[in-house]
Amino acid sequence: MKNIFTFAFIMFAGFVHAQNTAVDSLIKVLEKQKEDTDKVNTLNELSNRLTFGDSSDYVKAQAYLQQSFALAENLHFKNGIAQATKLSGMMLYYWKADYAGAAEKLLTAIKIFEETGYKEKLADCYAFLGDTYSFYNIPESLKSLYKALNIYETLGLKKKAAQILSAIAMTYADRENFTEAIKYCNREIEVYKEIDSKSGLALSYTDLGDIYFNQANYDEALKMHQQALAMIRETGDSATNVNIFMAYLGIGNAYEQLGEVSLAAGNKKTADEQFAEALKNYFVIQKVFTNIKQPTNQWWIAHTSIPVAEIYTQSKQYQLARKYLQTGLQLSLGFKEYPMLRDAYKNLAGIDSAEGNFQKAFEDYKLYIAYRDSVNNDATDKKFQYEKMQYEFDKKQDSVKAVIEKREAMTAAELKNQKLIRNVSIAGATAFVGLSSFSFYRYRRRKKLQSEKEMLNERLRISRELHDDIGSTLGSISIYSEVAKNRSEKNENANEAIVKIGNASRELIEKMSDIVWSINPNNEGFGQLQNRVDAFAAMLLTPGNIHYNIITDEDVKHIQFSAEEIKNIYLIFKETLHNIVKHAACKKVMIRFSKHKDVFDMVIADDGKGFKSTTQNDGTLGGNGLKNMQKRAEQMNAVLKIVSSPEDGTKIQLSLEI
Template structure:
């Protein structure tokens, strides 16, 4: 819902860019513009102006994207023919705006950047460059590129301050605030949000002022300052009501209700959110209706009315399913699971918990519990040493018997006895060596199992034990609601243990000692994740590798690297196509995982997780991992290792 009214604010800057480059002789109305284009010959820049203005008017008055594309193609060709770079920059800005309105944000960013490049290359007016930079920041925000968005907006602000450009665009300052908020730096975002508010107050733009107040409320909300957030939400609502800005009224009413709930006044919040629900129904805004239903459910939970809470939460989930909003579906499913668990309805709770878990795109991470590992290693070491001492004693006894027999034997049998003793010694040594090797191999396997398993088994079971004890105490203290949440956490932890156990058992199973098994396992893991994100997925394995055996160490690290890479691809890349290939190159295994997503700069701190873990695993298996990527150019991960 916030994105909708934010777009309305930002389009004011787009319109400013067009007005600044249009001539006075070009008609203003769409019908007159159509007549002008039909009756004039494209012989000078006036015709390019008319094309650009007509495209702009069509965008907002008729949303006729097909004709807009045709007009802008013509405008771009003529602007280049006449070497009129101001018209070309305007054309690129119009095309970017067209893609912005149709939610094609990658293409929108590309053309906003082209507008900036032309403006800089041909030294066009600085106020136009200032506005275009603000548009680039908006497009980067739509793609979740928060760090680049902040840097672009700050560059625009520095340009404005250097050349004293007017008017100042409040949305540029708010873009910095939005980026900092998304980066978890709400406190640093506050000064920029306040500046944006001051600019809109000075210009008298009440719609923007209402949005700014709401955003300031969001920031204080993130900082846990409910009372300060409530003051800004009330100010936003007051302005929105005065100007009839119903979309923001709906958002403000819900936010006020949430803050009153945080301030332990849920009953006072109900009238606000019920009014928000009426406005959302009037607008037929299903997203806003879903949010309002969820907020009403939270208020009724605070009022201990579980019947009403359950009814409204189910309505919220039904709308989220209609909208196919996966984030809301996950959130509402989890809330229903918690609500049912609090009522001892564990069957219903499990159903919604399972529904939520099926939507989670993350890998279960197996970590090491050092204390448990050390205890198991000490036990196994003591056991091994005892067995070695026993073997040594047996060998000593055998040697003594052999010596006694040698001295008692007669001369005729000396050679035979010596030969037999030699054979016995060699046999005993080989047997001892084989037994010792088996013990050492068993020891390494046990240590590996301890390394992969005991954090999940040790720490999670310890957590379950602790929660069980707390549950008994909470029940004794007559706190059944809290005890029920503890029970919910216990069976969630137990399911995680089962998932981890299944993965570890697969890893150590000798029947999986082939690259074909690893590839099939990764394919089974990746395919549903790719389908959930509508990513075209290709999985290929070199036939020469299908029956090649691999050690447990290589198999384990190769599988975990593949899972981590696939998980990061699905979560962060925004790709439409991905490929996983297993190839044999120069007697080495090469695994390639590629996507055509948004990419990133490997030299900068990454928002993705697990890269260092993948590098460590590659080194542990004697391999080499390289990651090639650049913003907007996708990502390629290449792992090479010896397997034979």
């Protein structure tokens, strides 16, 4: 398990601790200040420290931020408004994990800082926006980070530039582009050497350790993290410096994975020693943060509890493992850490299975599959959601801008009637806000009712599928189990029944995986469908030496399907490939996804022996598999055509109006 700490926390939290002015001192300064721009800056700084500092307090931070907004707007202090807007975005990010909401606030702050020309604050916004995007939109994340880097380098702010280089390096590492990751990491090291920053170099070695870890080079990863820890200690930094705990976490992760490698090689003694070293480093972090109930500290507890549980599971200390898993699960849900939730439920499934609680193991395994698929597909879906939300936001901003420009034009033309125009504008704005609020309320109400109806329909659909598909398979497993038991008691050969149990179990897992995948809201883009199609085609056709070619038109990649459509398209695809393998005796298969005007087409053609097609005559389909395909097409108002003739192959075309 590898967890890379976010750039945002390092940049905006780690260095807050090093500053000298305490919250109490700022409050005293605030009491003596007049209602001017200096007070706005003090209020913003208080909010910043109460968000990221040692004395973090969301309620107080928000209260100071509201005061800052009110005073800045009264003074028409744009930089103060922009800074407060940025801080409100940081709060959404840090306290509520609302990354899309945080991005919206940061984009607003960026527009203001661009107008005022406050370059450093503009770069800070781009830096934080880059980290915010990293949770769901990697291309936009890199764009924002590059903008921040360019500004910092132009201003000669080398320390901040190095921090951005670190963020870019780790973004590439997360995408497994290790060549670019190492390139930017080396640039980061050069900058820290230039400014003679040992703490910065320690952070660079931590970055290199993370990159080596992602490459599964655990020995080098361990060396880098140990070097980082030694360098931090040389600097004499505080024992609670965030970089120290990043090094401890990296060392623990490396030892844990080395233990896994040793165990797989059959060297249990070495594995036990490496697991013990991993626990030692994890417990250093646990000891410091267990009793401090702050979001940053709880993050550390979450990111060490699950690996500790994994090690205890290896040694069959299941009670201890459960204890740490429960802690890790609870905190991971709060942070929306899906990779950790995935690992935790996989571990729980293993423990339940080892203890003979197969029903619970199956439930945990389903959750593991759901979070695994969520981790794989979350970025694409969130990107679509953000682009939709950003479009609505921009449209709203353009509307407001148009109203303002119209009002200014009227003011210039009728200067003598300024008072009257102002009153009319205020009344119009009030009516506009009132109407917008009422419309927004009705829209939300309508969407809520629609969502509840869709949820009910979805629950009914899932219930039917679980009853029909899963229930029948479980029933067959139960019957085969009785047969195997009876034959075993009579000293007869039970292998046939056992094989059938195994086949039915694998079929059950496949069906459950399909159901979980189809109901996952992150899987409504064509990209997720294509990933699953590619994997299934490779798995089914390659072993039979069937050459296949998948062609996807560019326009198709931007289509968003409903959950019902994505499920039926995929299951029709699966059924078609199963029929090809079982009956076609073909050598080649062509699969094409295309879009013509408002129609999505999926065409699957083989060069096999074909059959006498009835679709050309009466539009009906023979065979249960073909009938099921027709039924699924009808469920989404699509048209399914099958054209085949003996010795001339088969072509299946699904057409869906979108």
